[in-house]
Amino acid sequence: MSDPVDVDDDLAQRRRAARELGAALRELTDAAVSTEVDAATLTDLAEQVRALVPPLTAASRVRGEPATVDGGQRARRMYNPASGPGNPIAPPMKVEIVDGTAIGRCTLGLAYEGPPSYGHGGISALLLDQILGHAHSTRGKHGMTVKLALRYRRPVPLQTPLRIVGRVERVDGRWTESVATISTEDDPDTVLVEARGVFAVPSAEQAKRLFGELERLVR
Numbered sequence: 536m537s538d539p540v541d542v543d544d545d546l547a548q549r550r551r552a553a554r555e556l557g558a559a560l561r562e563l564t565d566a567a568v569s570t571e572v573d574a575a576t577l578t579d580l581a582e583q584v585r586a587l588v589p590p591l592t593a594a595s596r597v598r599g600e601p602a603t604v605d606g607g608q609r610a611r612r613m614y615n616p617a618s619g620p621g622n623p624i625a626p627p628m629k630v631e632i633v634d635g636t637a638i639g640r641c642t643l644g645l646a647y648e649g650p651p652s653y654g655h656g657g658i659s660a661l662l663l664d665q666i667l668g669h670a671h672s673t674r675g676k677h678g679m680t681v682k683l684a685l686r687y688r689r690p691v692p693l694q695t696p697l698r699i700v701g702r703v704e705r706v707d708g709r710w711t712e713s714v715a716t717i718s719t720e721d722d723p724d725t726v727l728v729e730a731r732g733v734f735a736v737p738s739a740e741q742a743k744r745l746f747g748e749l750e751r752l753v754r
């Protein structure tokens with residue numbers, strides 16, 4: 536995915552690098568949860584992986600500090616746990632807005648396994664919460680989840696391209712009520728999991744209390 540043209544070269548380069556590291560760590564995670572190598576190899580690898588931590592923490596941020604790689608004007612949440620390409624925890628789900636509907640795509644590997652060969656229910660909730668958030672954001676401002684109700688109709692298959700779709704049903708001031716579904720790309724009409732969510736844009740006072748200086752990033 537390309538970055539906006541007005542993102543400066545240094546930021547674009549850092550985003551590319553963060554995306555690359557995220558992808559490499561995802562590969563590593565996938566290998567780590569599917570490996571069947573012996574204990575000695577695992578122990579040796581654990582040591583090698585730990586050696587990667589100090590170079591990363593040589594410069595790092597703490598809670599309350601935005602990631603510089605997220606950028607200023609055209610902000611991009613690079614480390615979002617559902618859609619951030621730089622976050623190895625994220626599948627990552629790629630999201631686009633088509634005619635006011637949020638459409639997400641991703642494939643879940645073995646790292647997201649719940650019942651054997653199917654996705655963990657909490658991961659479905661993560662993807663649905665995220666897509667509902669994007670649907671809410673189509674109405675102007677980012678919001679926070681106030682309520683999230685799920686119905687798990689069928690298990691979500693791993694290693695299968697998924698389609699996650701969310702749209703706003705009702706708007707009431709700073710509140711929205713939206714619906715979302717997960718299905719497979721091959722069979723988009725069969726709903727595997729469905730969700731209904733209420734999102735709210737925090738009031739100015741709430742945003743200041745919750746986010747302080749970071750308020751501008753979430754409103």
Ligand SMILES: CCCCCCCCCCCCCC(=O)SCCNC(=O)CCNC(=O)[C@H](O)C(C)(C)COP(=O)(O)OP(=O)(O)OC[C@H]1O[C@@H](n2cnc3c(N)ncnc32)[C@H](O)[C@@H]1OP(=O)(O)O
Nearest residue numbers: 610611612664665668669672679680681707710735737741
């Ligand atoms: C930088 C680039 C970013 C790009 C990313 C974009 C996408 C991001 C995607 C991110 C996705 C991930 C997102 C995340 O992970 S957000 C993380 C998870 N969510 C939270 O942590 C939110 C925690 N909640 C709060 O802090 C407060 O509730 C807030 C501040 C949000 C509102 O606090 P406030 O004090 O204002 O309200 P209330 O809490 O008293 O609750 C009010 C009660 O009233 C009902 N209610 C009232 N009016 C309406 C209405 N019109 N229509 C429908 N319902 C309405 C309401 O349901 C509730 O009902 P009940 O309690 O009686 O049952």
